[in-house]
Structures are given as C-alpha cells and as structure tokens.
Amino acid sequence: MIPSYLTPSLTFPRPSSLLAATRWSGQAPEIRAHGAFVNLVENTFSRHEDDIVKLIKQYKVERAFFTGHSLGGGVANVAHLVVRGQLQKAGSPWAELEGKLTWSACTFAAPQTIVRLYEAENKPPPALVDDLDAWSYNIVYGCDAVPRLPGMLKFMGDLVEKAVPQIIENKLEKKFKVGELPWWAMARKLLAGKLINTVDDRLTPVTGAAVRFLKDNGIAEVVRHYTHQGTVVYLAPGALEYVQLTKDDIEKTLDVNGKAFDELLGNKSDWASNLGGGHSKSYNTLMFTVNV
Numbered sequence: 001m002i003p004s005y006l007t008p009s010l011t012f013p014r015p016s017s018l019l020a021a022t023r024w025s026g027q028a029p030e031i032r033a034h035g036a037f038v039n040l041v042e043n044t045f046s047r048h049e050d051d052i053v054k055l056i057k058q059y060k061v062e063r064a065f066f067t068g069h070s071l072g073g074g075v076a077n078v079a080h081l082v083v084r085g086q087l088q089k090a091g092s093p094w095a096e097l098e099g100k101l102t103w104s105a106c107t108f109a110a111p112q113t114i115v116r117l118y119e120a121e122n123k124p125p126p127a128l129v130d131d132l133d134a135w136s137y138n139i140v141y142g143c144d145a146v147p148r149l150p151g152m153l154k155f156m157g158d159l160v161e162k163a164v165p166q167i168i169e170n171k172l173e174k175k176f177k178v179g180e181l182p183w184w185a186m187a188r189k190l191l192a193g194k195l196i197n198t199v200d201d202r203l204t205p206v207t208g209a210a211v212r213f214l215k216d217n218g219i220a221e222v223v224r225h226y227t228h229q230g231t232v233v234y235l236a237p238g239a240l241e242y243v244q245l246t247k248d249d250i251e252k253t254l255d256v257n258g259k260a261f262d263e264l265l266g267n268k269s270d271w272a273s274n275l276g277g278g279h280s281k282s283y284n285t286l287m288f289t290v291n292v
Helices: 035-058 071-087 128-134 153-175 184-202 206-214 217-223 248-254 258-265 268-284
Strands: 031-034 063-066 102-108 114-116 136-141 231-235 243-246
Touching (some): 031 071, 071 128, 071 136, 128 136
C-alpha cells in the first residue's frame, strides 16, 4: 500500500547522532557530521586508505571525485569532509597529497549530513570550510524528499501531515471503490487517528524519520541545523534549466510548505509517483548530457 521507494531496506539513520571526528576537528572544530555516516566512512578508510593513497600516487591522479546517490551521496559528502581534514593533518597518509590534485564532490539526491556550529559572520578561519563548500555539488530534482532530510522541517511537516495520508487514501481508492463502501467514512476517521503510529512503524526512511523527529521537540531542535555542503544544483518540475543555489537560497527554495508544497508535488493523485520519480530523476535525467 505504501510506495516501495518509501520502504527501502536501509533505514535512515537517527538524525540526532552528531560527531566531531578527529579526522577533521583539528582544522574545523565547529563542524559536526552525522554519526552513522562518519562511522561508515571511518570503517572504509581505516581499512583501505593506504591503498587508495598508493593508487592515487601510482597513477598520478590529478582530479578526485566523491559521488553517490541518496544515502550513498551522504556518505560521499562526509568522505569529502574527512579527506580535506586529513590533507592538513601532519602524519596522515593523505597529507602527502596536499596540493597535488583537486578534490570535489558531485552527489545526487544526497541528504544533509553536516551541522555548522557557528554563525555566518563568525565562520572559523581555517580554509577547510571554504574549500569544502567551493567544491561540493548536490543534484536535486523537484519534490524529492531525501535531500530535504533531516533539517528542512517545513517540507517534512507537510510531507507527514498532508502527503502521507493522501498517498494512503489514493492507494485505497485505487484498490477498492471506496466511495461506494459504507465503511469508508469511518475508516478515514480511524486512519486520521492512528496515522502517526502507523507511519512510525511502517514508513522508513523518508517519512518514518520525519515523524520521529517531529514528535520529539528536542531532536527537532538538533536537526533543524543540518545543512548542505556547497552548491545545490536544482531542477524544478517542468523547468528547462538547472539553477545553482547556495547558502540561504537553498533553504528558501527547497524548504517549502502550504500552497508551495502542494504546487511542488503536483496533482494529488500523482503524489506518490512524483515523490518516487523525483528521487531517481536527480541522477537518471541529466539535461546537460543525456536524457535517459
């Protein structure tokens, strides 16, 4: 009954787990990253970083890219942060690569993974933060919910309160001629009363994570500080060109609710397909190269 893209096998990690890893904290202590993503990156690098550095030197690599889709994109962005921290850390195997190649991240529909514990006017002096933002790009299409996780609370609130009930209703109407069934009015009332419990158990990672943090004010206070790295390359539904969003423009454009939310998702009967399609179009429809 629930769209399959809302119930993948990998549950979205708890958004309140923040780490200041030694991999970068010496250069930018005001930066925190999602603990689950940090652990995945640390596990990989602890086993393979010497071989990665060796291959870069062996093949005289000049440009290195971090990339991935969805949760993989979140991992890629944290890996980018980790490596930039390691480039400036004495004794790190990465340090000998400093200045010898360019590093950048181009991700697709990646969630927000970092928190900046500083005000814009009090940005920390190390170059790491500027370099990270200057060389990070995340491709976002239309109403895709994942790049708005976990910090865009306006969008996530409407997703839980409006979109999920509508999607469930659309599925029921398609499966049954519910308008002709006398129990439909009662079922709708029951659904409204039990919705939060239902989605808490069944919807992961997208709306399940949203419900959990929206129900807990303490967690909501934490996750609202999550941000994207660098530039969001955004394609609005029906638009012919991507636009590049940075800083405050990212939140203004993506974190919408009310009428803007309804217009973004399109026809209510298509909300499920539009949300699912938006998550894949961020990488399978690249108008500047090929239309798949």
